[in-house]
Amino acid sequence: MSIYVRVFSLVEDYPSLNAICDCLAEEGFIFSTSPGKDEPEFSTNNWKNIIFQYDEDGNQIELERDTKESGDHIFEDEKQEFIEAVGQLTYSKGLKQAKHIVKEAVQIYAFEINPEMGEEGWNFLECILDFLCDATDGYVQIDEEGIYDKEGQLLVEMD
Secondary structure (H helix, E strand, C coil), X not given: CCEEEEEEECCCCCCCHHHHHHHHHHCCCCCEEECCCCCHHHHCCCCCEEEEECCCCCCEEEEXXXXXXXXXXXXXXXXXXXXXXXXXXXXXXXXXXXXXHHHHCCEEEEEEECCCCCHHHHHHHHHHHHHHHHHHCEEEEECCXXXXXXXXXXXXXXX
């Protein structure tokens, strides 16, 4: 069973796959991707997904980018699911901000990860999350944890 980590982005701008990979390379990560840099899908302006292999054992992180313009219902369905989930939470200090983040999101970046992922994988993922949050005014949501603010503090706990 997988765990999902999401970035709820509040702006329509998004980084290219090259920009994400350049950031990872600058941080010293060695990895491969599918599609690879030499494949046409890698250079598309409106990319939808990519798989990162971050170690020699073949461990992977899959990233899917969904928007309301993507032509399917994944974005709206997922957004509605989180609007309902946040709406059922009892009042807490960060609840108002969490509701705003989910309602105003225009993109959702969903990472599918193995729950047994080790420290190397989490470090790799954290680099991508930091980059995406900075580039897209994004906020992180982690399954079984909750939604986090820009400083990495838990806004709301969600089971």
